[in-house]
Structures are given as C-alpha cells and as structure tokens.
Amino acid sequence: MTDKVGVLGKKAPQRTGVERVVNAPLPTVYGKFQAVGYLDHDRGDEQVALVHGDIGSENVLVRLHSECLTGDAFGSQHCECGDQLDAALRAVVKAGSGIVVYLRGHEGRGIGLLAKLRAMALQAEGLDTVEANLALGLPVDSRDYGVAAGIFHDLGVNSVRLMSNNPRKREALERHGIEVTETVPLLITPCESNITYLRTKRERLDHVLPHLDAVAHLS
Template sequence: MTENSTAPLGVLGEKQDRRTGVERVVSAPLPTVYGMFQAIGFLDHDRGEEQVALVHGDLGTENVLTRLHSECLTGDAFGSRHCECGDQLAAALRAVVAEGAGVVLYLRGHEGRGIGLLAKLRAMALQAEGLDTVEANLALGLPVDARDYGVAAAMLRDLGVDSVRLMSNNPLKREALVRHGVGVAEQVPLLIPPCENNITYLRTKRERMDHHLPHLDAVAHWS
C-alpha cells in the first residue's frame, strides 16, 4: 500500500477526483479468510453511494490484477446458484492474494446489472417462468445492462493505477475502463464451473451478451 493507506481520516477525506466527485474517505486493515487486505472506502458524491476497494500488497501502477465486482446480494451474501457472482468474488480475492498484489473493487449500485435489487428479483421471477435474463429485463421495461464504470475508473486513478489485468469475462467492462482512461493490458478469464441452476443464465450471457465462457461447451448435456 502507499503512504495514503495510513493517513489520517481528515487527509483522506480531502482527496477527491473532481471529474467524477469520487472522494477517498477512509482506509482500514481488513483480515479475511483469503488473506490480509486494506479496505479503502470511497464516497461517490454524484450518486450518493459508498464504494470500497479491497487492496492486497503493493499495487504499483501498471498491469495491476484487478476485479470490478458488481454488487450481488443474492450471490455474494446468500450463495445463490442462479448466478456465479459469489464464486467469482471469492476466486478474485484468492487470485490477488496468490499474485501478491491486486485490487477488487466492490461496486455498489450495480445490483442486477444496475437495475436494483427489487427489479432484479422481479426479473428472476420472470426467468422462473421461462424468459431469459435479457428478455426479463426488457419485459420490465428496463435496460439489459445499466451499469456505469466511471466510479471504478476514478477509484483506480486514486489508487495510482494506470493499467490493469482485468479479471472478467465481460467485454463491456474492458471497453468501459478504456473509455474512462484506464488501460487494460490483458483480460483474465474468471471461469466458474456451472451448475444446473445457472447454466441457462450463463448461456444467455455468452450468446446474447458476448461474455467469453468457453467452458460451457463441456456441459452440453444440461437442458
């Protein structure tokens, strides 16, 4: 970590990305089952959301192993098998510890690809009736993906990161970071073994949202 990780709260509170209104507020050590992290809290003044970066080791500036993890209460906290989000979060935290340095940005306000928790549950109910994840959002009059990654880019800039090795299967995340001025040196696959409950969801992400999920070919026997 840089010297800012141990700076007094008042000093951290003055560090703000004027382009986005993202302010670093606090930094605290966070021991986890995966390893030791520094939890750096940010306030997004534009959206009123609190964000956190989990940093392990000395990041440096280039080719930093990075995960932009969209908040998913059902997957991250409840262990839902409808998606692979909880497993991806755990895999990303393990990966940065194994690497010796890296960062996981936990992006709040991204629930349900940005439509919110209740709307996500409504979409899940429609999926249980036979719609896929894209059709369900559209049936509710909502965008397929409403997430914005400007705050993620601002957080990375605050951490001194110029380019990343991005742990993601989603090409839109790479495009968004580049558009916001953060280089992506490599897109690192984050492939989680599918299960019967999420195979249709994952196939939809591959076929309709261009996610890179080649491992799904091995489970063609599931309907």
C-alpha cells in the same frame, strides 16, 4: 502498502466525483486487505476497494465486482457471482497484490434488488435474463464503471490486468483512461441452476465463456 504517490493514506489529486473517505485494515479468510472507502458524489453510492499488497501503478491485477446480494451473501446458484468474488479475492492474494472493487448500486446489472427478484421470477416462468428485464420495462444493463476508473486513478493505477469475462468492462475502463493490458478469464464451473443464465450472457451479452461448450449435457 504503497501506491503511485507513496503511502496509501495519501490521496492522489482528485480527478472525478469519487472521494476517498477512509482506509482501514481488513483481515479476511483470504488474507489481509486494506478496505478503502469512497463516496461517489455523482450517484450518492458508497463504494469500497479491497487492496492487497504493494499494488504499484502498472499491470495491477484487478476485479470490478458488481454487487449481488443473492450470490455474494446467500450463495445463490442462479448466477456465478459469489463464486467469482471468492475466486477474485483468492487470485489477488495468490498473486501477492491486487484490487477488488466492490461496486454497489450494480445489483441486477443496475436495476436494483427488488427488480432483480422480479426478473428472476420471470426467468422461472421461462424468460431469459435479457427478456425478463425488458418485460419489466427496465434496461438490460445500466451499470456504469466510471466510479471504478476514478478509484483506480485515486490509487495511482495506470494500467490493469482485468479479471473479467465481460468485454464491456474493458471498454469502459479504457474510455475512462485506464489501460487494460490483459483480460484474465474468471470462469466458474456451471451447474443446472445457472447454465441457461450463463448461456444467455454469452449469446446475448457477449460474455466470453468458452468453458460452456464442455457442459452441453446440462439442461
């Protein structure tokens, strides 16, 4: 697998506080990846990019996936995170190349696991996901995508096709010098357990979720 500077084992000039630490093969049920591990010196987080195929430098299919233990590991239907991660990994393998950056420290849109569970408890009492964070005195969304841009710079990626429904991810990457040539929708069929959450994301967080109009019957 190669990148802009040749073999992925060679590091591009470091342009951010992100340091590439390790590159290891990772066979998965989806296909073969290289797990490229990074240390974010600014925040102290350990990050990983799952790289599939010969990614090149332009129009690379990518996903920025925020850590979600309940969705990614436990299959929670409170959100669509686990299904989106699954869909993104399948998509890059089907395309023949791409990158899924798994962003640790993004749990609960940046508030952490325990705070997210507290927010979920408030949602069970009738608050929406925005109201719940605010009721806890926490930001609605404190995620930063600078580390993802730093990873792309390190891998020699100049422009991407971004799998996301969140326009703020696109804006953040472009602020950090990564051109987004296309936004690729990553729409997951909703269920009764997450339809309210998804509608709140569309109505209050500006996520582009046109498929929700077809499921108006869900409570």
